[in-house]
Amino acid sequence: xxxxxHIICIGAGYxxxxxxxxxxxxxxxxxxxxxDTNHERIARWNSDELPIYExxxxxxxxxxxxxxxFFSTDIERGIKEAKIIFVSVNTPTKTFGTGSGMxxxxxxxxxxxxxxxxxxxxDKIIVEKSTFPVxxxxxxxxxLSATKTGVHFDIVSNPEFLAEGTAIADLETPDRxxxxxxxxPGGLRARDEMVExxxxxxxxxxxxxxxxxxxxxxxxxxNAFLAQRISSINSFTELCEKTEADITExxxxxxxxxxxxxxxxxxxxxxxxxxxxxxxxxxxxxCRHYGLDEVADYWEGVVKINEYQKERFVLGILNAxxxxxxxxxxxxxxxxxxxxxxxxxxxxxxxxxKRLCEERAELVITDPRALQNAEKDLxxxxxxxxxxxxxxxxxxxxxxxxxxxxxxxxxxxDYKKIYRVMxxxxxxxxxxxxxNHEKLFAIGFNVYPVGKPxxxxx
Ligand SMILES: NC(=O)c1ccc[n+]([C@@H]2O[C@H](COP(=O)([O-])OP(=O)(O)OC[C@H]3O[C@@H](n4cnc5c(N)ncnc54)[C@H](O)[C@@H]3O)[C@@H](O)[C@H]2O)c1
Numbered sequence: 001x002x003x004x005x006h007i008i009c010i011g012a013g014y015x016x017x018x019x020x021x022x023x024x025x026x027x028x029x030x031x032x033x034x035x036d037t038n039h040e041r042i043a044r045w046n047s048d049e050l051p052i053y054e055x056x057x058x059x060x061x062x063x064x065x066x067x068x069x070f071f072s073t074d075i076e077r078g079i080k081e082a083k084i085i086f087v088s089v090n091t092p093t094k095t096f097g098t099g100s101g102m103x104x105x106x107x108x109x110x111x112x113x114x115x116x117x118x119x120x121x122x123d124k125i126i127v128e129k130s131t132f133p134v135x136x137x138x139x140x141x142x143x144l145s146a147t148k149t150g151v152h153f154d155i156v157s158n159p160e161f162l163a164e165g166t167a168i169a170d171l172e173t174p175d176r177x178x179x180x181x182x183x184x185p186g187g188l189r190a191r192d193e194m195v196e197x198x199x200x201x202x203x204x205x206x207x208x209x210x211x212x213x214x215x216x217x218x219x220x221x222x223n224a225f226l227a228q229r230i231s232s233i234n235s236f237t238e239l240c241e242k243t244e245a246d247i248t249e250x251x252x253x254x255x256x257x258x259x260x261x262x263x264x265x266x267x268x269x270x271x272x273x274x275x276x277x278x279x280x281x282x283x284x285x286x287c288r289h290y291g292l293d294e295v296a297d298y299w300e301g302v303v304k305i306n307e308y309q310k311e312r313f314v315l316g317i318l319n320a321x322x323x324x325x326x327x328x329x330x331x332x333x334x335x336x337x338x339x340x341x342x343x344x345x346x347x348x349x350x351x352x353x354k355r356l357c358e359e360r361a362e363l364v365i366t367d368p369r370a371l372q373n374a375e376k377d378l379x380x381x382x383x384x385x386x387x388x389x390x391x392x393x394x395x396x397x398x399x400x401x402x403x404x405x406x407x408x409x410x411x412x413x414d415y416k417k418i419y420r421v422m423x424x425x426x427x428x429x430x431x432x433x434x435x436n437h438e439k440l441f442a443i444g445f446n447v448y449p450v451g452k453p454x455x456x457x458x
Contacts, residue, residue: 003031003068005197008078010112011088012036012045012071014052014167014274014343015129015160019088021060022171024069026201033070035078045071053342053369056168079119084193087112088129088160093278102285104133104278113143116153123152125190129160131275133282134217154190156181157212159219164273165340177207180215187212220283224299227276229264231305237267237451238312247451248433267451269352269404269431270309272337274345277303310348313402313450314355317429320448320456321400325361329423331398333391334405334432335367335374342369348431349404350377357383366394368407392417400427406434419443425457 007023009016012034024032036042044051050061061069072078079085089108094100109130116126126144128137137155144153157180162170177198181191191209198207210218233251240247247267255262271277280303287296318325337347344350347370353363362384365374371387378385388394391410395401395418403410411434419426428440429448437447441455448454 004029005084006031006033006082007084007086007197008033008035008082009086009088009129010035010075010078010116011086011090011108011130012038012041012051013088013090014164015162016086016088017045017050017052018054018057018060018162018167018171019129019160020086021057021064021069022168023197024064024067025060027197028068030197031068031070032064033072033078033082035072035075037073037075039073042071042073053340054164054167055340060168075115076119079116079124080121082124083122084125084127084197085116086127086129086158090274091130091132091278092274093281099285102281104282106132106136106139109136109140110143113140117144117147117151120149120151120153124154125193126153126155127194128155128157128216131159131219131223131279131282132157132216133286134213134220136216137212152186154181154186155212156187156190156194157215158194159215161219161222164343165338172201174202174206177202178210178215178218179207180210180212180218182212220279220286223276223279224283224302226264227271227280227306228299228302230266230268230271230276231302231309233265233267234270234309234450235305237309240451241453244453246453250451266406267433268309268406269313269348269450270306272345272347272349273343277306277346310351311355313348313429313431314352314359316448317356317400317402317427318359320427320429320446320454325356325359327360327362328399329362329364329397330356330400330402331364331366331391331395333366333394333401333403333410334370334407335365336370336405336407339405339407340369342367342373344370344373344377347377347404349374352402352404352431353378353385354381357381357385362386364388364394364398366391367405368409370405392421396421397423399423399425400429402429402431403434404431406432408434411435415440415445416443419445 009020020032020034041051091104094103094105179194181187237247251265255265284296284300335349364386366388426445428445433449440447446456
């Protein structure tokens with residue numbers, strides 16, 4: 001079959017895999033190849049056990065793989081063949097040198113840009129899919145144009161707004177698709193080519209076109225706003241606990257105001273995931289670079305409240321359990337950073353586990369999708385950590401259960417059965433406020449939600 005367009009994506013991760021699968025699914029006339037340096041990851045994309053879990057992803061892969069969707073480690077060949085190259089490599093926070101702990105580590109896209117430049121034999125459109133600091137396109141252009149081959153590159157920014165756990169639905173019916181380009185003839189042609197791809201399934205009015213810097217910045221700003229809502233509601237949980245107000249009632253009363261809106265107002269143990277913290281820190285670093293210290297301080301506060309919330313949860317457990325956890329067994333319900341994903345990057349569960357181990361508690365961790373990742377995250381942990389697939393099994397002989405991920409299955413468990421197998425007094429710390437607290441209290445548990453008065457039998 002002769003394909004109309006050939007697209008490759010460099011980086012077969014949580015973004016590259018699902019986004020390209022959706023393009024292949026919606027555009028059977030395009031050939032889509034996803035490449036990565038990580039051989040094991042590519043092998044898993046080519047197997048029945050995909051490297052990431054997303055509801056609906058298996059079906060889309062089954063419908064496209066081997067037909068017009070391919071996974072490969074042959075990056076050079078991919079670059080030569082394709083006209084459109086998405087760059088979806090990771091941009092984690094730097095862990096060394098200048099900007100360590102704040103600035104994004106740009107070594108991965110830099111290597112990619114050089115690899116594209118050194119292998120391209122014809123003109124290409126380069127699509128920034130990863131989340132980059134604003135003005136990355138400028139640096140990328142400098143690298144790409146340092147060649148004498150006469151090959152021309154047009155860069156467009158097309159940030160990804162999918163949320164893990166709902167990635168397939170988000171990709172199929174996005175709130176918007178953003179395409180930023182230069183307003184040069186070449187830039188506008190590249191922009192139109194991108195719009196043409198998305199028009200295969202996204203209505204025109206949902207495809208926004210902007211200048212390239214606005215597009216790069218919008219992604220960082222969107223994540224800053226989302227994270228800020230979580231920190232805003234969490235910042236009031238302590239005040240609720242001190243004053244007998246109930247954060248769920250407050251959030252509902254506040255969220256019904258159409259100017260505020262009710263989504264993203266669930267109080268809990270704080271946000272995780274690979275993006276929110278790193279993108280805010282990247283924004284903070286950028287603001288300081290431009291001398292905008294007040295702005296930087298404002299957004300840094302969002303991350304500080306998030307760290308505070310996790311520590312507060314640990315101290316809440318310690319206080320409630322008579323100020324000692326040594327030798328006590330605590331069962332963690334959930335390790336993923338949110339429900340419907342196996343991703344544990346920056347999950348609050350990592351911090352909470354480490355802190356509870358420092359207090360010499362013994363931990364039993366259960367999660368329907370994230371146990372493999374949890375074991376990797378906790379490889380070097382000092383202390384007793386046991387992993388169990390079955391939550392009932394996990395709770396046996398525990399003194400407390402702490403809900404760390406809002407998996408709906410935890411709502412549906414038989415808590416009478418769980419109570420029977422636990423040590424007494426039995427505690428539940430509902431870090432996501434998803435359980436029926438009155439019912440648990442009636443069973444005999446001492447119940448500690450977030451941002452609500454605790455329910456205790458003593
Ligand atoms: N995960 C999300 O929900 C999400 C959402 C929107 C945007 N983003 C952004 O998208 C980007 C990718 O995120 P992710 O979660 O998919 O990361 P990821 O770590 O899951 O995937 C990145 C992949 O890129 C590969 N890679 C790195 N350097 C490479 C190179 N030189 N050549 C080929 N492959 C290379 C890695 O091996 C890895 O498999 C990040 O910038 C992130 O901020 C992520």
